[in-house]
Amino acid sequence: MSEKNITLTKSEGVPTRAKDGSILSQNQNIVKSDRKFLSAPHMSGNELKYIEKVFESNYIAPLGEYVNRFEQSIKEYTGAKNALAVTSGTAALHLALRVLGIGKGDDVLASSFTFIGSINAIIYQGANPVFIDSDKQSWNLSPKLLNKYLCECEKKPRALIVTHLYGMCADIEKIKTICDTHGIYLIEDAAESLGATFDGKHTGTFGDFGIYSFNGNKILTTSGGGMLVSDNEEWIQKAKFYSTQAKEPYIHYEHLEYGYNYRMSNVLAAIGVAQMEVIEDRVLKKREIFEWYKKYLGDVEEITFMPELQNSRGNRWLTAMIFEKVNYNNIMKALEDINVESRPLWKPMHMQPVFKDAKSVVDGVSEELYNHGLCVASSTIMTEDDVKMICEVIKDNLEE
Ligand SMILES: Cc1ncc(COP(=O)(O)O)c(C=O)c1O
Structure with missing residues (x-):
């Protein structure tokens, strides 16, 4: 190639x-x-060919064959059961919080040692971030400090967003056990860690939700883009609904809730499909x-x-x-x-x-x-x- x-x-x-x-x-x-x-960015060589195919199909839209193919390739590579291609990793995190019903006044735990893209969605939802420090063994979120906080806190947080920083795994199995024990949702910020595995399982697939980023500087890029993954099909369907302006199924577009314009373009997904080949x-x-x-x-x-x-x-x-x-x-x-x-x-x-x-x-x-x-x-x-x-x-x- x-x-x-x-x-x-x-x-x-x-x-x-x-x-x-x-x-x-x-x-x-x-x-x-x-x-x-x-x-x-590092192209595989097939990007322009696939973009041309998108143009031939005239699906210059935030849906189409390449969006579906990109989601499929992420599912096959990571083992995630469901995937939704969106405009950015930040959008994917925002959808995860919205689907989980996390909003005004809720506490959301997060890695302190991360990029602000991990945190902004918490603010968009009117929730409060609570930052947890790293440990020396992984440089990522400390399971010990997480557990201590959850054992001692007066107000139970709703979720944790844990980052796998610089593509290196957080101590995710321990972190998941702690979240399960305390009954809080786990969202993995795998924006930087596509392809990283812990005990052979891909980062992004341990939590209730995982997200990947395809920003221009990531290991795989679509110039800008993101993917939300989850084993829960209903949640991904709900995220898809919110990502396409929360349109109820009426020809005149009825709205019971507000949504976002977060779906990935078919043109950018074509780049993603070519990138996934390498x-x-x-x-x-x-x-x-x-x-x-x-x-x-x-x-x-x-x-x-x-x-x-x-x-x-x-x-x-x-x-x-x-x-x-x-x-x-x-x-x-x-x-x-x-x-x-x-x-x-x-x-x-x-x-x-x-x-x-x-x-x-x-x-x-x-x-x-x-x-x-x-x-x-x-x-x-x-x-x-x-x-x-x-x-x-x-x-x-x-x-x-
Ligand atoms: C750790 C981390 N979280 C979230 C994001 C946000 O992703 P995006 O830029 O696709 O919105 C990024 C990267 O930009 C990141 O590095």
Whole structure:
């Protein structure tokens, strides 16, 4: 199969700032086709062919053959019983909360160490996020803190949204048992972890609902898009109803409830179908990239890589590492100078100004990771020589 690399040709036109506010790069309108991105789109080669077929069918709409085929391929790959293709991972999370009847005043637990896309849907529903810190074993949500909170809290939360960060599995079996014991819904934010498995079962299929994102930087992209999965067919049917403006089955469009316009376009689903043909290759390549970083940096005392839990296979969406006693701003600047993207680990949600009034259960783990961690260029189009060169720059800039 022929493969084409599609790389962005322009930066976003916004100066990139370090955590202290200093400018890392002033790169407006610079042509950047050779830039090493964190995770660039990587086409399989069949995308345009399938898009042409969509045009031939004239189903330029948020329904059609490719939407159905994309949902089918996700079901077959992950083992999920039902799937709904939507406009984004955020939309999928929003639908999950709406279907579960979670709304104004409800508490929803969530990983603190995540991207804000995990949390926004809680706010859309007028519910209150309660943030749970990570553990050191997985860097993901701590089952111990979760259980402690659920045993001690006065107001029982309705659900937990747990993130499998950077494509690496949270301790999902333990987390599921805790949710079941306390009678709260489990929603897996597998936006970053398509292809990651725990005991051979795909992330996204343990919970009441799971979601995947196909944003431009994900392991599989439709430029923008998402998928909601669940073993509960009735819930997915309800989510489909809400995602298509909650139209009652009357020719004049009767409405008993309000809905959203969240269904995925047939054109974008065509990209998704082509991308799914190479998903397993992409997972293996991401894991290989991680192994290259380990090969060239594994013996550097100051560096520790994101762990992988026993019995799990992460998709290593982004290689993430922490630096002991090293100021990584120098490293970021040096990488930027050679046109290589890197980024601090996500700033935990309990530290975000927008959530300053939210409840949280923290013990410093995610804050420590944020203070010392970077994710580095992990695009599947990269070669071992690219990684070797990046590692040399990192080693040359390990300053206190
Ligand atoms: C952990 C996580 N959750 C949710 C989202 C939201 O997905 P989307 O951008 O498709 O809305 C993303 C990615 O963007 C993410 O990384």
